[in-house]
Amino acid sequence: MTAKVIKAPAAQVRGAAAMAMVRDLLVLAKARVVSLLVFTGAVGAVLAPDFSRHLLAAGAGLLGIALAGGAGGVINQLIEPSLDQHMRRTRSRPLAVGRISRRHAVIFAGALFAAAVFVLLAATNLWTLAFTLIGTLGYGVIYTVYLKPNTPWNIVWGGIGGALPPIIGWTAAGGAPDALLPWSLVALVSVWTPAHFWPLAICCREDYAQACIPMLPVTHGVDRTRYEIVKYAAATLIVSLIPVIANQNAVYAVAATGLGLYYLGMTLKLRHMSADAGMDHYARRVFQASISYLFALFTLLVIGHYMGPSGLVRKAGAAVLTLGRHMAG
Structure with a gap:
């Protein structure tokens, strides 16, 4: 007995092709x-x-x-x-x-x-x-x-x-265009990028070597790359505090210090691991954590900004007080 071949409707096929x-x-x-x-x-x-x-x-x-x-x-x-x-x-x-x-x-x-x-x-x-x-x-x-x-x-x-x-x-x-705050964020992303990317480059070093791309783990080795990751993670921590000068943001200052020290600790752990499959697995974790780190920094900067002395919370409070005085008068 021959089995029936069920064909998908043409519209469904076109829809799947469009999504692909x-x-x-x-x-x-x-x-x-x-x-x-x-x-x-x-x-x-x-x-x-x-x-x-x-x-x-x-x-x-x-x-x-x-x-x-x-x-x-x-x-x-x-x-x-x-x-x-x-x-x-x-x-x-x-x-x-x-x-x-x-x-x-x-x-x-x-x-x-x-x-x-x-x-x-x-x-x-x-x-x-x-x-x-x-x-x-x-x-x-x-x-x-x-x-x-x-x-x-x-x-x-x-x-x-x-x-x-x-x-x-x-x-x-x-x-x-010459304000300190946005340029401090540009500097932050700039120094964050090498410490973010090089852990992934460690995981993919064999592929980069095969493709003849001179990534740092290929040309200078894993140990030198891990040292550079720590160096740039420390630089990221320092630069992440520059927005505090421009923004007077206590919430962000505390968060940036804590997050930066945590991420620096991850890179130090990576630095001292044996160069094996476990290190590669942890390097990928560091790569993924770096994205969360930057996302958290920028999110907390915004939260701290709008909670700070010049933020919406303070302005809203002042508006309520002003309204109260008018009503009382």
Whole structure:
């Protein structure tokens, strides 16, 4: 007896194909990385003094970060599909396996970049546009083409482009481009990036070696890389306290100190482990913890800012007192 072959409805097949395409486009645009860029940009925006008066421009700035960041991600994969094929972490990317053609990826990158420029020109200002273009050029071209294949310190310099969203969000929300607070956040992300990325590079060192990419664990060894991770984690702790000067934020000061010491302790533990599979597993934990660390720092900075002397809680209290005096009078 022949079994019946049940065919899915055509609409269901088309829907599944469309969802698969959307997932591939998100991977191509490095949506996970871009989400972190948008988050740090949003923090820069909400900390700006006149944020509430520039909500539309701030939203446009964040959309510009997302679009331009996505374009940079596509450019990165367009330049190095052969490298992606050599690494377990990246060899299933849509360009590496051919699910998306190079021609379509170029069109996608161009559309994202053009949309970013249009949005930023239409709704923000030239400072916001300039910083966004610098970040996109820094990651998509300077890091990918020149730094990554030529120097083991690529992430130190290349990470600067990905650190600009706080100043982009700040200027989009009407903040002055020379203010200390957003630039202290740019500096924080810059020094955090090497300590964040190198634990992952330790886990993937064999893949990087096979792909002939001169990442620090490949060129200088695991011990030197672990030393540099500790050094940059300590620098991150120090730089994370600079926003206290600009923001007078006691909540953030206490939290940044505690979180920084905890993360530094993790990197010290990694530094003194035996170089085996257990170390690789722990290195991945450090990599994941670094993301939570940055997220917590920026979140607590915002919370502390709005709870502080110049924040909404104090303003709301003053408004209530003023209303009470008027009612009593």
